[in-house]
Amino acid sequence: MMYEEALNYLKTAAGRGSVLGLDRVRELLHLLGDPQEKLKIVHISGTNGKGSFAAMLSSVLRSSGYRTGSFCSPAMTGVTDSYRINGAEISKKRFAELIATIQPIAESMAEKPTEFEVIAAAAYLLFVEEGCDIAVVECGMGGDGDATNLMSAPLLSVITNVALDHCGFLGNTIAEIAGHKAGIIKRGCPVYFGGKDSDALTVISEHTKQLDAPLALYDDSPLSDIKYSLDGISFNWNGERFSVPLCGTYQRDNIVNLMCCVDILRKTGLTISTDSLRRGLAETVWQGRFEVLRRDPYVVFDGAHNPDGIARAAESIEMYFPDKVVLLIGVMADKDYKLYTDMLGRFIEKVYTVTPDNPRALDSAALAEVFAEKGIPAESFEKLPDGVSAAYSHAKEKGLPMMALGSLYMYREFKEAMILITGK
Template sequence: MDQITKILDRLLALHPKEIDLSLGRMHRLLAALDHPEQRLPPAIHIAGTNGKGSVTATMRAILEASGKRCHVYTSPHLVSFNERIRLGSDGKFVSDPLLFDALHRCEEANAGAEITFFEITTAAALLLFAEQPADILLLEVGLGGRLDATNVVDEPLVSIITPVSMDHEKFLGNDLAVIAREKAGIIKHGVPVICAAQEDTALPEITRQAARNRALIQVFGQDFIAQEDQGRMAFQDEEGLIDLPLPVLGGRHQFENAALAIAALKVAHLLPGEATIADGLKHVNWPGRLQPLTHGALLDMCPAGAEVWIDGGHNPGAGISVAQFMGEQEERTPRPLYLIAGMLTTKDPVGYFRPFHGLVRHVGTVPISTTSTGRTPEDLADLARCAGLEATPFQSLDAALADVAACAQQDGEAPRILICGSLYLAGEALARNGMAPD
């Protein structure tokens, strides 16, 4: 067991709960560390249920194309914990020595006090961001917003709220309006807000919070938009139209994500010229989100000619977006679609699977080996059937793929395979395929 794994295991044991939303412990530790949160580069704060990572990755690509150095904080990781912290000093994931040093200093400053894993590791990230050079910090919320450990940044350049849907109900509430209110808790006095299109019950909560804080809010579909136009993406707001290449990330929802990124950089006075935006959009990289496999060990296990996608979306909103994308693929090139799914016990499998009804040939459910909170394949298969899908439990990803191969051989058709339902499973699949993020 390496040093990083050992210290992460120790930090995981500092609180009896994995999640306990509060800012008190965070403020205590940051004070002991001499307030790194007060020494950060200018920040953009991103909350929401779906799309946070894609919006962040798009902003990073555009900013880096313009020569800016970006610190980036995202979660969870797919393969290595280091993926959560990208440093602008070299544009890469934090190195093991720097990460270990920051975690060790936080562990010592915390002195054994009760604190959650996300809180203390976020403190380590803020310590690194305060001490390493960068022009901008892209700071993604972990869960919720109001009481999230990242919500110690008092004056970001802009706050972004991506689409809000039902997720993490155990911690955020069972009502979409309540969840939206929690997400809107990142809005600060006088700081502009860029907001995705929202459900009717969610948007009023966000606009009310913006009004309370006298924060100018711009909403996708009302104040700005991005849509396909003759094989290009047209971004438009009250100041005019920008002609851009199509998003490289898959799915119709990526038009909105790209628009949120562009609108946020614009209001933060960080948006470069049209040619530089276009260059950045061509280099957006966000693994595990409708990611096609073009080579690797996992693909080699699949039937000849198989099309394989990996996506870590895990809630009903993600299910709608991913099913829509798969439907578009089916219209272009008809193939039998097989899902291989794993999911955590905290998620809503029926809500996730329901949009796939009528689109999927079969669902193979598998365990997730990198977490203890995954549903059993048998339980997940039952819930897939509740959503109207045919499903069979398997005890491994390999076994599920072998079953798809057998069905494909019997049918004589090259399949389309979607490995889905969890970022943990997406990470396992990418590691298995030899495609760890970089």
């Protein structure tokens, strides 16, 4: 099977829509030999922070000598970007091989799996075939009904935080959403919760009690002397100095979650020395989270795509860029985007709105109108490259930073547009 044929099969699977329930992916994995049961897995749910946390943890585990597989979604540059072995994205050829194995098995099923179910099953198959010591696996959405949630005994279940998002699927209250996130908890297996919401904690604590699963909570008391720059973050943890090349004030919580979970993993028997931890953090690579792409003028992309993410991005803008920024933004129509103007308005010199390449995307003109109604100069573009070009020219002319916010689905096209504009 060629890569293009694999993509065509995913399009066929995507045509089946998003169907609730785990019966299909459970059957598919069983027909593949239940690869998820042959792995040590750190399973990650949460509203925000999953990707950054997973990137840091994968790097630390790799630095500690463990052959590490990682799976995240959505893919930002192409489907292979979701799969990494020891930090390296798999090849198109390797992905086609996985789908070639899965396709005939999936198509033999009476109820055929959806696109994400195929993608998730491919991750577990890959990690077994590649001889991974540990797999770091991120939920796509929610937890209990997520296609990744089929292992019986994860090494550690992590819920980074709980905030309002995907309300149409997960519920309209923190407690309801927490109930879905808590679905990744397994009997007797350690759990970490990195959030601070009391309603979420109540729900998660009840789940851990019912399943006799030891629960560890967010604890930033060992953290001190944290320093932020557009080159990364440095901090002390129990008196030891560490640094990570990630930006954004919200990374503070992701760092605390990472350090707390390293302590838990050490107690499970993993060997993670202080030197390996320091090296792994320093070598972390993660795209699309307050990522500095250019410096003259500054061009920063942050995949903040829900109210909690936008609020945290606004905090970072205020710290790094105390003057105005030129904003480019594109969002999904199912988000509470009308809240974004109040969160971001005081930082914006002008906003350029675009329509991400996704069926759920909000029309750029409708988004521009929301900003204009609050007195914020706004201009809309149907084609993302045109919006990027206009925003970048404006930023250069005014000597201001350009901030791109919104859906991760526009990350690849945004980077491609920047390369065309700047030639690098």
